[in-house]
Amino acid sequence: MSTPTITHVRAFTVRGGGADYHDQDHGHWIDDHIATPMSKYPEYRQSRQTFGLNVLGTLVVEIEASSGEVGFAVTTGGDIGAWIVEKHLARFVEGQKVTDIEKMWDQMFNGSLFYGRKGIVLNAISGVDLALWDLLGKVRQEPVYHLLGGAVRDELQFYATGARPDLAQQMGFIGGKLPLHHGPAEGEEGLRKNLELLADMRQRVGDDFWLMYDCWMSLDVNYATRLAQKAQEFGLKWIEEALPPDDYWGYAELRRNVPKGMLVTTGEHEATRWGFRMLLEMGCCDIIQPDVGWCGGITELIKISALADAHNALVVPHGSSVYSYHFVITRHNSPFAEFLMMAPQADKVVPMFNPLLLDEPVPVNGRMKVPDRPGFGVRLNPDCALTRPYSR
Incomplete structure (x- = not known):
């Protein structure tokens, strides 16, 4: 043939x-006073959409x-x-x-x-x-994961990113990652509020459930170090993307400064094997988190993952639905996956890229078998109005 x-x-x-997924209606947890690099400006602090995250x-x-x-x-x-x-x-x-x-x-x-x-x-x-x-x-x-060498485990296990780790625990996830709400510009009061939320969630979920903080590039080394050291009391598993993505030197310093046993993670806004080489060779983090839709696709993620494996670093891709599921199931150094809680109140499991994809799988009790369908196993929803702005 x-x-x-x-x-x-x-x-x-x-x-x-x-x-x-930031292109949501008002009232969604993903747009509710989350710390960003723009949080230094009060007018852009309450909503990430005000500075154009959804454009x-x-x-x-x-x-x-x-x-x-x-x-x-x-x-x-x-x-x-x-x-x-x-x-x-x-x-x-x-x-x-x-x-x-x-x-x-x-x-x-x-x-x-x-x-x-x-x-x-x-x-x-x-x-x-x-x-x-x-x-x-x-x-x-064949499904894409067959093309990548086949599954190395029977199913995926997930942690949940969203505003309610306590509800995620009830849904069977292995951990919950909170958005950090207050950055350095909000001073000591903001730091206290960050720690109070973490303490409240720890009280709700008990000692063994993972809790993490997603800082979305919003901090400096000093603030991130103080947050990590004070959060140790509440069993913070990792501090994620605390600094701007180009501050490799700051990440290396932060990793040296965090309490023993706490992980530093980043890479959501990094791209290509060369960007991740910097993170790995400079000792910037314990887990890299490439987004397969931003870092160069599956073809580049294969190279990034091999590089991480040689540095004894885990690869836990940023939430990207089926595109990361098919990869994670084939890699020993990707032992779990991220699921973004896209329900507005983070109180139920809905498809991550809803409403665009049909047949998009979701975790049940925090677990998922990757569907054995050709390609990535999803279809475009014909009810979504596609526009082709530059037809040839």
């Missing part, structure tokens, strides 16, 4: 949830093969990402064999190096890469 080739690449955008929207990439199959993937990127896919990246994909994913990734990355390297360009490359893996799985009638 001849190998199918790629005939068409298409890029769409959609608003309201999906991969851009991008979701990018949907479709890739069609000569044999008729269509692979797709979703990430953040909106109109900007769609332009990059349609006007630049498509030339490296159309006409290629569906199996030549490594070559296509290399050409997309090096072809955009003069203006890319990280950020929105890597989001776009990631979206194309994930769609290519979805397409290859559909052509071969």
